[in-house]
Amino acid sequence: MAQKPGLPKGTRDFSPEEVAKRNYIIQQISHHFSNFGFQPIETPSFENNSTLLGKYGEEGDRLIFKILNSGDFLSKVKDETYQSKNSNTIAHKITEKSLRYDLTVPFARYVVQHQNEIDFPFKRYQIQNVYRADRPQKGRFREFTQCDADVIGSKSLWQEVEFIQLYDAVFSSLNLKGVEININNRKVLSGLAEVIGETDKLIDFTVALDKLDKIGRAGVEKEMLEKGISQEAIVKLAPVFQFSGDFEHQLQELSQLLSDSAIGLQGIEELQFISKCIQKMPLATAKLKLNITLARGLNYYTGCIFEVSAPSEVKMGSIGGGGRYDDLTGIFGLKDMSGVGVSFGLDRIYLVLEELDLFPKTITEGTQILFINFGEKEALYALKAVSQLRKKGFSVDLYPDAAKMKKQMNFANKRNIPYVILAGEAEIQKEVFTLKNMKSREQFELNLAQISQRLQDKFA
RNA sequence: GUGGAUGUAGCUCAGUUGGUUAGAGCGCUGGUUUGUGGUACCAGAGGUCGUGGGUUCGAGACCCAUCUUCCACCCCA
Numbered sequence: 001m002a003q004k005p006g007l008p009k010g011t012r013d014f015s016p017e018e019v020a021k022r023n024y025i026i027q028q029i030s031h032h033f034s035n036f037g038f039q040p041i042e043t044p045s046f047e048n049n050s051t052l053l054g055k056y057g058e059e060g061d062r063l064i065f066k067i068l069n070s071g072d073f074l075s076k077v078k079d080e081t082y083q084s085k086n087s088n089t090i091a092h093k094i095t096e097k098s099l100r101y102d103l104t105v106p107f108a109r110y111v112v113q114h115q116n117e118i119d120f121p122f123k124r125y126q127i128q129n130v131y132r133a134d135r136p137q138k139g140r141f142r143e144f145t146q147c148d149a150d151v152i153g154s155k156s157l158w159q160e161v162e163f164i165q166l167y168d169a170v171f172s173s174l175n176l177k178g179v180e181i182n183i184n185n186r187k188v189l190s191g192l193a194e195v196i197g198e199t200d201k202l203i204d205f206t207v208a209l210d211k212l213d214k215i216g217r218a219g220v221e222k223e224m225l226e227k228g229i230s231q232e233a234i235v236k237l238a239p240v241f242q243f244s245g246d247f248e249h250q251l252q253e254l255s256q257l258l259s260d261s262a263i264g265l266q267g268i269e270e271l272q273f274i275s276k277c278i279q280k281m282p283l284a285t286a287k288l289k290l291n292i293t294l295a296r297g298l299n300y301y302t303g304c305i306f307e308v309s310a311p312s313e314v315k316m317g318s319i320g321g322g323g324r325y326d327d328l329t330g331i332f333g334l335k336d337m338s339g340v341g342v343s344f345g346l347d348r349i350y351l352v353l354e355e356l357d358l359f360p361k362t363i364t365e366g367t368q369i370l371f372i373n374f375g376e377k378e379a380l381y382a383l384k385a386v387s388q389l390r391k392k393g394f395s396v397d398l399y400p401d402a403a404k405m406k407k408q409m410n411f412a413n414k415r416n417i418p419y420v421i422l423a424g425e426a427e428i429q430k431e432v433f434t435l436k437n438m439k440s441r442e443q444f445e446l447n448l449a450q451i452s453q454r455l456q457d458k459f460a
Numbered sequence: 461g462u463g464g465a466u467g468u469a470g471c472u473c474a475g476u477u478g479g480u481u482a483g484a485g486c487g488c489u490g491g492u493u494u495g496u497g498g499u500a501c502c503a504g505a506g507g508u509c510g511u512g513g514g515u516u517c518g519a520g521a522c523c524c525a526u527c528u529u530c531c532a533c534c535c536c537a
Contacts, residue, residue: 009528059535062461102537130537135461138530139537146537207535296536308537318537345537374495409497424495438497 010134010142017364022145022350024363025174026127029147029344032169033125036162038149041124043106045131046097053098055105055331057299063132065099065142066091099131103148104300104328104341111152112332120153120337127346139316139348150322150341152329157270160304160324161277163342167308167320168283170344175358177285178311179319184294185271185304186323188254191264192240192292195257196233205229206295209240213293217241240292247275247290254292270304302326306342310352319348368459369419370412371398372405381428382421385448392452394459412438419455 007013014022030040046067053061073094074082081089100106103126111118127147136142149166151159164181171179189209193202204227208220215223221234239257243250251268258264271290278288286308296305303324310316322342329337353359369389371382382398389396397417399408412420422434427445435451436443446454 006528057535059461063535132536134535136529137532140535141537144537321537343537348537372495404494405496406493407497411497413497420497422495426495434495436496441497443496 008142010136010140012141012143016366020364020366021353021359022346024359025346025349025353026145026147028173029170029346030125030127032166032173033147033149035169036123036149036166038123038125038151041107041110041126042128043100043103043110043126045129046099047106047109049096049098051109051332052101052105055300056101060101063134064101065131065133066095067097067099069094069096100128101132102130103128103146103343104150104325107148107150107152107341108328108339109332111337112329112334115334118153121151122153123149123151125149139351141347145346147344147346148341149343150339152337152339152341155326155338157273158277159340160270160274161281163306163322163340164274164278164283164286164288165281167306167342168286171286171308172284174349174353176311176349176353176356178313179286180309181286181288182291182294182307182309183271183274183288183304184291185267186301187263187267187270187303188258188292189267189295191258191261191267192237194261194264196229196236198229198233201227201229203299209293210295212241243292247288250290250292251275267303274304296321296323300325300328303338303340310348311356314352314355316348316352316355318345319352320344365416365418367395367397367415367417369394369396369421369455370408370415370417371396372408372420372422373399373402374422374424375402378424378428382423385421385423385433388448389452392456394452394455418458421451 034040049066052064056064077090077093081093084090107124107126110124111122125148127145129143130146131143134140134142149163164183167179167181171177189206190199190202193199193205198205205224208223208227208229211223212220224234225231239253243253245253251272255265255268258268275288275290291307294305294307296307301323303326305323306321307318308320310319320343322340324338324340326338327335328339329335371386373379373382379398379402386396386398399411409420418438420436420438422436422443423432427433430445432445432447433451434443435446435454
């Protein structure tokens with residue numbers, strides 16, 4: 001019985017055109033990664049549970065795809081565990097590996113495991129798929145590609161500056177104008193929590209504050225109250241909602257508010273440094289914005305935090321993010337390794353470029369020259385030319401069947417093939433080929449050398 | 461994981477309070493045109509109405525379940 005084919009929720013096939021477009025983005029990103037001195041690594045698509053679980057918070061653990069053990073795994077589960085019907089407890093017993101949730105934690109694992117082979121500071125990039133058991137939406141998939149660049153083993157703030165330049169370079173080369181690089185510093189957030197006397201509620205505090213854009217000041221205050229943050233604390237926070245002006249001005253206002261917090265002031269200093277550098281080396285197309293409500297969920301960030309949002313005319317969440325994590329490798333036993341990195345969301349960048357029609361037309365062009373097939377004798381004559389042109393580096397094809405001319409021309413048209421070569425009896429006798437430009441409709445009788453010369457600079 | 465929409469031809473969508481053989485545009489195939497494509501005209505093919513149950517004399521339409529996609533929450537690239 002034939003079964004209806006289908007895909008798991010949140011996964012996709014990619015057509016030749018889509019692959020070409022994805023490769024175009026990947027090519028731009030990886031070019032700039034290596035241009036900035038990052039080296040590529042790859043890690044497995046699944047890891048041991050012990051590596052992944054507990055690194056992304058409670059919410060994160062829920063979104064990790066667990067892989068069922070092989071064999072008769074249930075026989076190893078105790079009856080009482082099985083009968084408890086507690087999914088979590090049983091899960092521990094029947095799975096020991098999971099699909100990776102991001103590239104940062106596997107990278108931390110990689111660094112610790114290979115610490116003796118690595119010369120620090122280590123700049124690595126990694127472009128691979130990650131998996132999340134999330135409910136899909138537009139721009140949100142269960143299998144998607146992240147493009148990460150991180151440097152580990154240095155606390156220098158120059159790196160933060162470089163990552164901002166990297167973002168700018170990539171988006172400029174993709175011709176995507178108007179992206180905003182939002183920046184904040186976890187230390188500022190810690191400072192705020194300290195100043196309002198809610199240090200132990202830091203996470204709840206930042207998560208609520210992060211929603212300011214979405215639910216407004218009243219919504220944020222309401223959520224903070226619900227999470228047990230005191231009314232007094234919220235009153236003290238009031239100035240934060242009134243910050244205005246440019247980067248520098250906001251920093252000034254902030255430093256007054258945080259004057260009693262050592263850590264807060266340190267965060268401000270770091271932001272100041274970055275801001276001054278970028279002022280002296282202006283960005284090409286991206287805009288750097290201070291956004292003190294920016295928190296990002298991942299709790300391993302300790303210093304600066306980045307989030308890149310698409311141009312405002314496109315309705316899309318963030319297309320990139322990152323930050324500094326002072327002790328990511330600590331959980332795997334390697335202390336004092338500060339890291340900072342950013343991620344590009346390939347799938348979302350794709351959707352943004354598609355919506356703004358920013359893919360160059362030439363990237364979907366595959367075959368450059370198509371030979372029309374007139375029959376057996378002519379095909380042989382054509383095929384000799386085909387292999388010579390292929391050796392010269394052109395992408396050439398002979399239509400496989402001696403189909404009607406209209407059908408073959410149509411094929412060339414639909415496949416966006418810019419040149420067609422006709423060689424029938426008349427051409428064979430004269431030892432020439434008729435080269436036709438599909439766009440201009442011009443055609444000329446030429447020999448092979450003339451054709452390759454003519455096309456050489458067209459496809460240079 | 462919670463709540464809400466959605467699904468009819470390859471694509472975008474019509475389809476009346478439930479009533480014979482489910483339509484259009486685009487696309488596709490063939491022809492007008494036997495070595496010249498995009499335009500025009502003519503003809504044709506293509507649908508288990510997401511899937512499975514149920515109500516009914518009768519279901520594309522009503523009810524239940526399930527899946528997909530989308531939206532909000534959560535979270536995030």
